[in-house]
Amino acid sequence: MKPSLSFAAVLLLGASVAVSAQPLPKGTALKPPADAGAQPDVPVDLMKAVTKRLSADDFEGRAPSTAVEPKVLDYIIAQFKAAGLQPGNKGEWLQPVPTVEITGGNYTPLKVGAQSFAFGTDYVAASYRVTPKAEVRDSELVFVGYGINAPELGWNDYAGLDMKGKTAVILVNDPDYADEGEQGLFKGRRMTYYGRWTYKFEEAARQGATAALIVHDTFPAAYGWNVVNSSWTGAQYSVQKPNDGMDQTVANGWVQKPVAEAILKAAGKDLASLTKAAQTKGFKPVPLGLKVSFGFDNTIRRSTSNNVVGVLPGTTRPDEVVLYSAHWDHLGHCAPQGGKPQDGICNGAVDNADGVAAMTALAKMNAEAGPAARSQVFVALTLEESGLLGSEYYGANPIYPLDHTVGGVNMDALLPAGRARSYTQTGGDKSELGDLYLKALAARGLTDVAEDHPERGGYYRSDHFSLAKRGVPMFNVERSSDLASGGTAAGEKAAQDYTDNRYHAPADEYSDDWDWSGIAQDVELFYDLGRTLADGTMWPNWRQGDEFRAIRDKACAAATKGCNTK
Missing domain, CATH: 3.40.630.10 (Zn peptidases)
Structure with a gap:
């Protein structure tokens, strides 16, 4: 790994x-x-x-x-x-x-209003729920900054928000990743656990979100879209749980940065401006007034x-x-x-x-x-x-x-x-x-x-x-x-x-x-x-x-x- x-x-x-x-x-x-x-x-x-x-x-x-x-x-x-x-x-x-091994297939396009984005080239997604089909239908999109809830730092990107039925749009890494040193609240250039994609999906599930979409950006991610695409278009593995993962989101995924920019533009928002705002303590989540739909089938193997x-x-x-x-x-x-x-x-x-x-x-x-x-x-x-x-x-x-x-x-x-x-x-x-x-x-x-x-x-x-x-x-x-x-x-x-x-x-x-x-x-x-x-x-x-x-x-x-x- x-x-x-x-x-x-x-x-x-x-x-x-x-x-x-x-x-x-x-x-x-x-x-x-x-x-x-x-x-x-x-x-x-x-x-x-x-x-x-x-x-x-x-x-x-x-x-x-x-x-x-x-x-x-x-x-x-x-x-x-x-x-x-x-x-x-x-x-x-x-x-x-x-x-449990879950392999997605028969992906539909990711649709937001009149916009449609293709699986693989524009977005990828998978599910940790052990169900034959994952479907996100007309889920409200909310921009939640870096998707971090860190009580010890007084930071909560979900403050005041009920995520039930909603899809979180999340920035990769953590708020001060661009700093050269390690003096920031999130240790500057040094990534913390809050910057890892695994944490962001886990926190979205804890918040009750229907789905979570991370915005890929090569520099803060430290790898290109090719890595995301190869990692998320095959079998996904998880430990079997008594509830078959039903406490997880319906789907976790990534979208290309230009895709996120297009979605936010349709909502009358600017990704660069929201990113800058999300790097400041006290940031509040931003409902986008748009709904997203996508889905896929799951082939399940237990071992x-x-x-x-x-x-x-x-x-x-x-x-x-x-x-x-x-x-x-x-x-x-x-x-x-x-x-x-x-x-x-x-x-x-x-x-x-x-x-x-x-x-x-x-x-x-x-x-x-x-x-x-x-x-x-x-x-x-x-x-x-x-x-x-x-x-x-x-x-x-x-x-x-x-x-x-x-x-x-x-x-x-x-x-x-x-x-x-x-x-x-x-x-x-x-x-x-x-x-x-x-x-x-x-x-x-x-x-x-x-x-x-x-x-x-x-x-x-x-x-x-x-x-x-x-x-x-x-x-x-x-x-x-x-x-x-x-x-x-x-x-x-x-x-x-x-x-x-x-x-x-x-x-x-x-x-x-x-x-x-x-x-x-x-x-x-x-x-x-x-x-x-x-x-x-x-x-x-x-x-x-x-x-x-x-x-x-x-x-x-x-x-x-x-x-x-x-």
Whole structure:
């Protein structure tokens, strides 16, 4: 789920702080942590073996809910057992994840008054309601600015409005996205969760809207209409819910910016003027005096995949949990690449066989070190590539209560390259976990550097996010491109090569020639971060004003023990 990869973006971990620092001078020795003698050695040979096996051709690219899934699960369970884990789901290794696939078809044009707009070229739409047909008929259009309701910021684009029966027209990103710095109410150029399209559709549903249409604009979206079109014209996946998603909008969609301009012009409004007004606190929604109609059929397929869950029980506080996660799934069979018609398997060696291998290595290291005070839970997640669904299901149906989950570490797409001089963080200054991160870097003679492209919202695009949005602080730190050998030129070259030639392609295969030193460095850091939480008494929270702070505060206030004991 990482459509644009820099070196830093090919390994993901969960929330942190963004404290700028300069890279070490070239030639500076990289120190081990002060307590390196207490840390077990990283089992690199184990990581090689696990990555090689999970990305082998006979695992067929690890597509969920296919005939190959049981073989993949059996292998992961065997590795978890060998590493010293116990079954983590009430004596069982698996957590079933029921999902639904909905594919739209027979789309009608989107009609507003006398105007008619074509599916694909002008608009796209889908539904998360499990019904054979989605139909929006004569629904009143309301321009709701950025579609944000953020009580902690005193901001509500839906203020005073009953959205029942109405369709929300919503701007992409958040109000201060054009600012160069990060000083605005919504952190300026750095995207917040309120800027993500997922949030906008969720909030429209909470407001009772019949439908929601986001206005696509390439710069604030950070991708072109081609990306929207390809993502929204095929199957859409979601976790099965008891109510079949009937609490969602009838339809969610996108319209091209010129389409939105034409609709607003017909309403006697100007998109540019309304956009400027929507960037000011106190903006009120604007009814457009127009009605929209469109619809489509749904083909529905239900299936079940599985998360794999193991645990190392804690000693003195076993009901308090530190979570480690990595997704096991990949794309399965895919289009051949590079003139090799026989190779139509997306093996996913980097994405994310080596993340599962790193998590297995961490399990082994923690087992060798002996039990921690808190329990440590290791989850190999499914359906990340289908929209973070394995982690979404775990977050909505946690095996270990979220108000008893201290925090966690997520591993996703660790690039095989050299050790780095510095690390970076996605998401900015979000949680108190960042204090542990900076301390761990300092002990290694490493520094923290600024995140590349914070406007892309990378923090919200990997499995840690499913826990974060429910209040659980998650580490999200990444090796920077400044390698100890070769500097930024070597790091950027390695990242670009992976992005251009291997990402989501058959060429993402294991090689005996991989450089594992950087991945080993990651695992050393991950071990420190997780073990410090597991042996400590800290209950980290989000920074004041963060979009997830109120969720954690509410959960902790209602908790029995857990984070209520801090």
